[in-house]
Amino acid sequence: MSGAGRLDPLRRHALAIDTTSDYLSLAVLREGRPVASHYALCGTRMARTIFTRIDELLAGAGLTPRDLQWAAVARGPGSFTGTRIGLSIALTLSQVTGAPLIGVDTLRLLAEQTDPAWSGRFTVLLNCARTEVYHAPYRRHADGRLEALAPVALADAATVLPLIGGDPVVLRRFDPAPAGLEALEALPRVPLLRDFPDGLCLLRAALPLLEPSGAGPLPRVEPLYLKSEAFRTWRPRGNAGTGH
Amino acid sequence: MLGLAIDTTFDDTSVALLRGKRDVVANLTLSQFAEHAEFGGIVPERASRKHLEAIHPLLARALAQAQAEWADIDYIAVSNLAGLLGSILVGMTVAKTLAYVLRRPLIGINHIEAHPYANFLEHGELPFPLLHLVAAGGHTVLIRQDAHFRWEIVGRSVDDAAGECVDKVAKLFGHPFPGGPVVDRAALEHAPGPYEFPRPLLHDPGLDFSFSGLKTALVYFLRDHPRETVAEG
């Protein structure tokens, strides 16, 4: 695997993959310019359609997977299964081609949607299931730079409010009507430049991480689950079960 | 001809490289049994997470062991059926990505159909028709094979799988899940006693099996016999 230091990111071909939600989000960078993007509701068809979509985007950009010089992947938190689809593809692609892989937290992607002309401290909130909310504070500096102020954490909607203080928020919710989120809906919002945390947000979030930070190889991208496994166990049931 | 195989159907992450028809040049399996022991069974979400952790390092080690490069691989095979959906998805997605990036054919294989092929690896070509007994984990099936990819299941357990019965019996004796290996060892180490246990469907015209009666018989056997008279595993 090549070190990140040898790359001139702005001139390179790259692929961004985000499968952490029900939306399949892809983007392609050619010679450092975004040339193709896909963002569409996909749901459970993700695993079946993603290779067709990737191939269409790359072919449209005149690229093959072998041409990619780096890749970015959303590493969660979000759907466990979805996160694994994206990481399985991105890690394999990186392993075979030697292209460096950058993992980006999903809340950072949401932060990237905000208007860079607006500066200040804000909190990103992501509601995936029930009233649980992933949250993380960011600061948009006057020069446009985005800084993560703390790692992503998980809280119940009721307990997250005091943590936010008076910060404006970026809020994304997938569950259409969980009770207990009304107070979050009422919080002041940060102005957004992009309607969705699409693949271009992912590429933009990944770029600073790709820039030279030393000669060594990038660390392996790990999924960010933030929640432990359900303690439901599987036991064999007649011939409906599995192998050993 | 070099083939790469990936299996993540249950709690083992397995990667193998096969040269020609019988030359296994790498065969690596990472078992998760210990990871699940504290729950007394397999936690599907944990299994999926472990597969993703394990699969890429295993692939790298398999290639190194076979002294092969990615470009040397001619085809990719992956187990696409019979198991935990989330676990299978990891192996399938990795295999699909390899097929896509390397531009090589991808072959999906039912894990249960793969079991009899251990015999072809061991003995080379065998004359058809063949009768295979697959008794693995949640499966107990009798398969008639008339040619490659021409199968017919001619018998199966009508209730518990053999492996499930053995696990349950081990549990009756107080062994933690999975207790099958403990019973296996005991069977090899101890001479059979003068005990009569039911063997259902033995004189039935069909080829099906039944094991739940055996499990029930063991429950009564343990009730009627003090613990110390029973062979220790």
Ligand SMILES: [Zn+2]
């Ligand atoms: Zn098996």
